[in-house]
Amino acid sequence: MSLPLAGIRVADFTRVIAGPLASMHLADLGADVVKIEHPVGGDDTRGYTPPDYHGLSGAFLCYNRNKRSIALDLGVEEGRKTARALIDAADVVIENFSTGVMAKFGLDYDSVKRPDLIYCSTSAYGRTGPFLKRLGYDPVVQAESGFMSLTGHPHQEPLRTAIPMVDVSTGLTGGIGVLAALFHRKRTGQGQFLEAPLFDTGFAQTGIHSTGYMLDGTVPERLGNADHFQAPAGRYGCEDGEIAITVETDAQFADLCQALGLAAQAEWATNRGRIENRVALEAALASALQPLSQLEVLVALQAAGVPCHEARAIPEAFADRTAAALLDMIPHPDIGEAPNMPSPMVLHGTPARDPVAAPFLGRHGPDVLAEWLGYSAEQVAAIRATGAMGASGETA
Amino acid sequence: MSMILDGIVVLDLTSGVAGPAATQTLSDLGADVIKVEPPSGDPVRQWPGPRLACGDSAAFLALNRTKRSIVVDLAEAEARAAVQVLAAKADVVAVDSPPDALAELGLDAGALRRLNKRLVYAEIDPRLPDGSVGRDALHQAASGWGGMSGLPEGPPAKAGLPMIELTAANVLVQAVLAALYAREDSGEGQAVTVGLFRNALAMTYFYGLNYRISGNAPARHGNGSPAAAPLGVFQAADGPLQMTLAGERVWRKFVDSIAKRPEWLADQRFATNSNRVLNKEVLMAEIDRMFVTQPRDHWVDAMRAAGVPGGPIRTIGEAVDSPEVRQRDLVGTAPHSAAGEVPVVKNPIRFAETPVRAARGAPLLGEHTAEITAEFSLAAH
Numbered sequence: 001m002s003l004p005l006a007g008i009r010v011a012d013f014t015r016v017i018a019g020p021l022a023s024m025h026l027a028d029l030g031a032d033v034v035k036i037e038h039p040v041g042g043d044d045t046r047g048y049t050p051p052d053y054h055g056l057s058g059a060f061l062c063y064n065r066n067k068r069s070i071a072l073d074l075g076v077e078e079g080r081k082t083a084r085a086l087i088d089a090a091d092v093v094i095e096n097f098s099t100g101v102m103a104k105f106g107l108d109y110d111s112v113k114r115p116d117l118i119y120c121s122t123s124a125y126g127r128t129g130p131f132l133k134r135l136g137y138d139p140v141v142q143a144e145s146g147f148m149s150l151t152g153h154p155h156q157e158p159l160r161t162a163i164p165m166v167d168v169s170t171g172l173t174g175g176i177g178v179l180a181a182l183f184h185r186k187r188t189g190q191g192q193f194l195e196a197p198l199f200d201t202g203f204a205q206t207g208i209h210s211t212g213y214m215l216d217g218t219v220p221e222r223l224g225n226a227d228h229f230q231a232p233a234g235r236y237g238c239e240d241g242e243i244a245i246t247v248e249t250d251a252q253f254a255d256l257c258q259a260l261g262l263a264a265q266a267e268w269a270t271n272r273g274r275i276e277n278r279v280a281l282e283a284a285l286a287s288a289l290q291p292l293s294q295l296e297v298l299v300a301l302q303a304a305g306v307p308c309h310e311a312r313a314i315p316e317a318f319a320d321r322t323a324a325a326l327l328d329m330i331p332h333p334d335i336g337e338a339p340n341m342p343s344p345m346v347l348h349g350t351p352a353r354d355p356v357a358a359p360f361l362g363r364h365g366p367d368v369l370a371e372w373l374g375y376s377a378e379q380v381a382a383i384r385a386t387g388a389m390g391a392s393g394e395t396a
Numbered sequence: 397m398s399m400i401l402d403g404i405v406v407l408d409l410t411s412g413v414a415g416p417a418a419t420q421t422l423s424d425l426g427a428d429v430i431k432v433e434p435p436s437g438d439p440v441r442q443w444p445g446p447r448l449a450c451g452d453s454a455a456f457l458a459l460n461r462t463k464r465s466i467v468v469d470l471a472e473a474e475a476r477a478a479v480q481v482l483a484a485k486a487d488v489v490a491v492d493s494p495p496d497a498l499a500e501l502g503l504d505a506g507a508l509r510r511l512n513k514r515l516v517y518a519e520i521d522p523r524l525p526d527g528s529v530g531r532d533a534l535h536q537a538a539s540g541w542g543g544m545s546g547l548p549e550g551p552p553a554k555a556g557l558p559m560i561e562l563t564a565a566n567v568l569v570q571a572v573l574a575a576l577y578a579r580e581d582s583g584e585g586q587a588v589t590v591g592l593f594r595n596a597l598a599m600t601y602f603y604g605l606n607y608r609i610s611g612n613a614p615a616r617h618g619n620g621s622p623a624a625a626p627l628g629v630f631q632a633a634d635g636p637l638q639m640t641l642a643g644e645r646v647w648r649k650f651v652d653s654i655a656k657r658p659e660w661l662a663d664q665r666f667a668t669n670s671n672r673v674l675n676k677e678v679l680m681a682e683i684d685r686m687f688v689t690q691p692r693d694h695w696v697d698a699m700r701a702a703g704v705p706g707g708p709i710r711t712i713g714e715a716v717d718s719p720e721v722r723q724r725d726l727v728g729t730a731p732h733s734a735a736g737e738v739p740v741v742k743n744p745i746r747f748a749e750t751p752v753r754a755a756r757g758a759p760l761l762g763e764h765t766a767e768i769t770a771e772f773s774l775a776a777h
Binding site for chain 2: 001004005025029048050051052053057058059061062063125126129130131134135137139140141142143144145146147148149150151152153156157158159160161162163165168169172173175176177179180181182183184186187190192193194195196197199200201203204205206207208209210211212213214215216217218219220222223224225227228229230233234235242244246248249271272275302307308309310311312313314315316317318320321322323326327339341342343344345346347348349350
């Protein structure tokens with residue numbers, strides 16, 4: 001069996017996080033993803049240093065695995081013509097420019113559409129409607145969508161997540177959109193335009209709370225490391241470290257009390273009672289755990305079948321054997337190898353792609369132009385002479 | 397117009413968040429999702445907070461729209477046989493129990509794929525590194541993900557939404573779609589897995605990768621950044637707002653068109669980004685003194701007009717009632733067999749040719765048991 005998306009060509013005009021994550025998952029699944037980058041600097045995330053690994057930033061490495069890079073200046077006519085030729089040779093186009101940018105280059109859907117083309121815009125607030133011109137940023141959407149109001153500790157300021165999770169979710173929904181459209185095309189021959197806007201995705205993921213607000217006006221507060229739906233839940237200090245506990249059932253709560261010698265009050269018997277009396281319950285649990293060692297708590301709670309785990313910072317988490325086995329080095333064509341973050345999905349029936357780390361800017365220009373468009377070395381040189389591939393030529 | 401997953405039958409053995417969120421998206425794309433529940437139902441039905449008169453929670457509505465529900469007691473051998481009959485006819489089976497538990501029930505990938513070689517077996521693996529089972533928050537804790545967000549001087553804070561499970565759901569949908577795509581040519585399904593721990597680890601992204609490159613443990617920066625200022629949370633007269641000024645261009649726009657304090661451009665303390673980082677506290681206090689004189693909308697409108705990234709920090713209620721949600725048509729109602737109609741948050745993907753399905757409300761427990769029993773001739777088995 002071949003890779004699921006073997007033979008699918010993706011012309012990838014995306015930058016930063018959401019779009020590149022979408023196209024990386026397509027690349028992981030076997031698509032030939034060609035990343036079209038500005039010759040000066042390329043994707044913004046290339047500059048997210050320090051630190052760097054032989055000139056490649058962590059952010060660039062983690063969203064651009066298994067892609068090839070071509071440097072094209074879309075401000076130059078020959079650059080636009082070459083980009084258009086790549087689109088005409090592609091099965092899928094993905095872009096996440098501000099509204100109007102692809103149109104300015106003559107590369108928007110209406111300009112390039114054909115019946116079998118799949119074109120995905122990872123826009124900010126949609127390519128239509130009153131907000132189409134507004135720029136999109138993860139922290140702004142975390143704020144506007146209500147997500148940020150839920151993150152952080154009570155009586156402290158709301159927090160955005162360290163990783164831009166609205167960007168991440170948008171990359172995942174964009175990837176779903178393209179895969180669904182490919183499936184539809186497989187069955188019908190029909191391509192289409194689709195979009196997975198940043199704001200729409202950020203808001204949609206609040207569904208478990210926004211549905212409740214629409215039902216009865218309840219506005220949830222932020223709860224730190226506690227949970228809106230289950231109690232007790234959180235990160236608790238022990239004598240020598242932290243432990244995370246999530247009690248999911250009444251039976252588990254009874255077992256927790258027994259394991260820790262915690263005197264349970266009658267109103268704590270049900271989850272609803274524990275939620276209503278959360279503050280007193282959490283305080284009692286915290287003081288029961290404080291004098292104990294992390295290890296004795298883990299042993300006692302695991303024996304009792306209460307869901308728990310050491311709460312770790314990145315260094316301890318990555319030293320864990322299970323984690324370390326997933327945090328591999330993968331080959332890189334120019335620097336031997338580079339550190340990789342694992343793909344979160346495993347397909348057991350189709351082969352996994354032999355991974356290749358993210359490329360240097362413009363590394364594959366001539367290869368791509370030869371393979372996708374049949375251009376000779378002379379034709380590539382002629383394009384290069386126009387400045388469309390950058391003033392000083394390609395880095396490789 | 398047809399839907400993308402028209403004719404695809406999904407047998408959904410999951411509960412909680414990740415599995416149901418994944419199968420809900422498959423349902424939005426047109427699949428017929430049959431939710432198999434124990435007699436006590438998916439525990440999310442009982443979650444506290446807003447609920448319908450029939451007892452089902454808002455969270456359950458938000459994770460199970462349009463599905464059909466059949467009650468099956470997997471403790472009974474006959475009932476397990478019925479599930480196998482369904483699996484033999486399904487295109488996708490979704491599970492979220494640990495593999496050994498599923499094997500004991502005869503519902504592991506091997507057993508079900510022997511009955512149906514076209515089956516896509518979609519698995520959320522809930523195991524923590526030590527082999528025990530945990531949901532979102534425990535994976536945040538075990539992977540280090542949950543320690544990355546928070547104020548520099550305070551304790552870490554996990555994401556306010558179950559982001560490890562919600563992203564795992566989306567990844568699982570991708571894997572299922574890839575497997576269905578491959579099946580069009582090969583005629584064969586396959587098992588696909590998204591491990592919650594593996595997903596949490598992957599989601600540390602550049603925090604994790606930068607640590608591996610530099611050996612320096614990542615610090616918590618709250619809403620700020622060690623590399624740029626001013627940015628983060630500010631207080632306007634009527635509520636908090638978020639503003640991100642990274643770089644000289646937006647800083648000048650901010651000073652000229654929003655703060656209208658041209659003297660700041662000449663002020664040595666604020667002359668460069670690195671000086672602003674150095675004098676962050678003075679500068680943030682100045683901005684707060686200014687922002688608190690006007691309501692949030694005043695400043696946010698000015699930011700949008702000037703192209704400065706920023707927005708109101710809304711409560712969930714303010715977000716639902718916002719012009720963006722209304723104009724983008726992101727919420728609506730769906731018919732529900734007990735409540736008449738219920739609110740829904742719509743799927744965010746917009747397809748030009750194959751719109752996502754208009755939702756039905758989440759099913760009552762066992763609402764479709766008789767219907768599905770007849771449709772798949774389960775009584776005969």
